[in-house]
Amino acid sequence: MPYYVEINKLAGNEDIELPRKMSELASGFDLYAAVTEDVVLEPGKRCLIPTGLALAMPAGLEAQIRPRSGLAYKHGITCLNTPGTIDADYRGEIKVLLINLGDDPFTIVRNERIAQMVFQEVPQVELKQVEVLSETVRGSGGFGHTGRK
Numbered sequence: 062m063p064y065y066v067e068i069n070k071l072a073g074n075e076d077i078e079l080p081r082k083m084s085e086l087a088s089g090f091d092l093y094a095a096v097t098e099d100v101v102l103e104p105g106k107r108c109l110i111p112t113g114l115a116l117a118m119p120a121g122l123e124a125q126i127r128p129r130s131g132l133a134y135k136h137g138i139t140c141l142n143t144p145g146t147i148d149a150d151y152r153g154e155i156k157v158l159l160i161n162l163g164d165d166p167f168t169i170v171r172n173e174r175i176a177q178m179v180f181q182e183v184p185q186v187e188l189k190q191v192e193v194l195s196e197t198v199r200g201s202g203g204f205g206h207t208g209r210k
């Protein structure tokens with residue numbers, strides 16, 4: 062059984078494509094830019110791109126906003142906060158925080174695919190404060206304590 066996620070096109074965005082899987086088994090639904098005029102993203106700069114969409118997903122799901130590999134590889138365009146978290150109770154416009162890590166300005170035009178959205182189940186977790194944690198072999202070793210090879 063699929064999860065049913067409600068999607069709403071915000072006023073003035075009737076022409077914006079709905080998020081779309083570009084192949085049958087793709088993980089992500091591509092998201093389209095709902096900019097009202099072209100946005101030129103200069104190298105090293107960031108911008109918040111509207112999608113013109115809002116969602117209502119069932120409790121226990123989240124949506125993650127992730128970069129598109131092609132834009133990252135060819136132009137250095139990625140999501141600054143990847144993966145961006147869309148909470149199940151968020152009803153506002155979904156926005157995509159892009160940054161240009163490339164060498165050249167990049168122009169974002171309306172209805173261009175700028176990122177992808179992957180839905181994930183989120184386990185329900187309750188934190189329980191304790192005085193002593195259960196032991197493991199690793200213990201507190203981390204941050205590369207096993208070396209490089």
Ligand SMILES: O=c1ccn([C@H]2C[C@H](O)[C@@H](COP(=O)(O)OP(=O)(O)OP(=O)(O)O)O2)c(=O)[nH]1
Pocket residue numbers: 126142144145146147148149151154155156157158
């Ligand atoms: O890439 C993103 C990340 C977040 N959001 C929206 C949906 C999310 O549910 C909300 C809050 O995001 P987050 O919890 O990451 O941000 P925050 O800085 O902690 O904001 P808040 O104090 O509003 O929770 O902002 C987006 O539209 N795009």
